[in-house]
Amino acid sequence: MLLFAALAPVAATAAADAEQVVVQDPYLEFHTGPGRGYPIFYVVDRGEAVSLLRRRTDWIKVRSDRGREGWVHRSQLERTLTPQGEQVKLAGPAPESRLEHRWETGLVTGDFGGANIVSATGSYALTQSLHARLDVTHLLGSYSNGWMGTAGLLHAFMPQRRVSPFVSLGGGIVHISPKATIVQSGDRTDPAAYSGLGVRGYLTNRFLLQAEYRKFVVLTSRDDNEEIDEWTMGFTYFF
């Protein structure tokens, strides 16, 4: 074991308790809480160093050299430098980063052929416009309940615009269990395919509102296939 320790190459810089950055703005404003409404109670001058302690949404708690702790907005810290003189990069959404996101997840609700639905959706951006998407839906109807899992592709037109339409295509499995009190038929699980049309809009740089219409064709084991319309509305958030 000691031998392996000797083999280890020059060790990575040991994680300090907190990262230190040097203020480059004329001053840095400390708020009493992580929000724009909280008052500024302390100010740090240019050239002083602050330690970064924790982060909540766009706010970062810092400690000044003199031990004062307060919350600073991320945008104020972006112009600070590390003690070595390198510019600090703090991950945060900017209008340009809209198209850099990859993973998206969200919740939609709506109507599936008369039944109410609650659906969780997730997608991965393969390119700027093309997303691979997965939905898990809980069907809650008056006559039957069920589950649905679908996977597919989503193509957004003009993704760099604030509001962009999209088309979707995919398939999945629909499981319906009729309510015993009303109808007397067994549970059924059928494959289904869908094609859809919708519109997405950015509410903030990471938060999207989405409305979609999907036409489902459920490939039943009976002679006729079922055609079901799905209307949904919801939100997604990208990471």
Added chain:
Amino acid sequence: MDHGLHLLLLSAAVLACGLCPPDALAQAPVGEGSETPQVVVPQIDRRDVKPPRIDAENFEVGAFVGTIAIEDFGSSMTYGARAAYHFTEDLFAEATFGTAKAGRTSYEDLSGSLELLTDSERQFTYYDLSVGWNVLPGEVFLGGRRAMPSSVYVSLGAGSTRFAGDDNFTLIAGAGLRLLVTDSIAAHLGVRDQMFESDLLGSKKLTQNLQFSVGLTAFF
């Protein structure tokens, strides 16, 4: 065999040391030799500057306990878990999962031994996903010495309630108060109205199930 292993490791160590940048050999001796100017080979040690890695504490996870008034079935204790993700200082998404045991309807009480629901059907379980908005962020003061960041929020969501052997689509409207007791721990006080359509008692009606709860969550 042990000996052989030792030998192997030792030779590997020597090899590795040999591969390490030889600091001693890099610097040519300065001042030695008269004719040719000594060239010092600078040993530039480029330090890996990593961008600061501060954990964003946007996730909130915790539990709650309270009272729910299930329409027609009396009031019962409810408890469950909640998780939230904060997008910005104003907006967040919240997932709740809870359970309660419904009591008896007044019809069942008055008619004697008639039971509308079996014991397992009285289990009232719900989950929902909602979006919340911090309407009134601020700071509250407890006594003379303690100040805590707080926020009054409203939330709207959709989910499902399993009751009386049926899954019902539920709309949830709620409001609450979040107190940041410390930087990572929050106390919650909240009311919610879970609305779903039910035809248990004959006609189809929209039931309102009001809930009042207290909870504790941690940010991480």
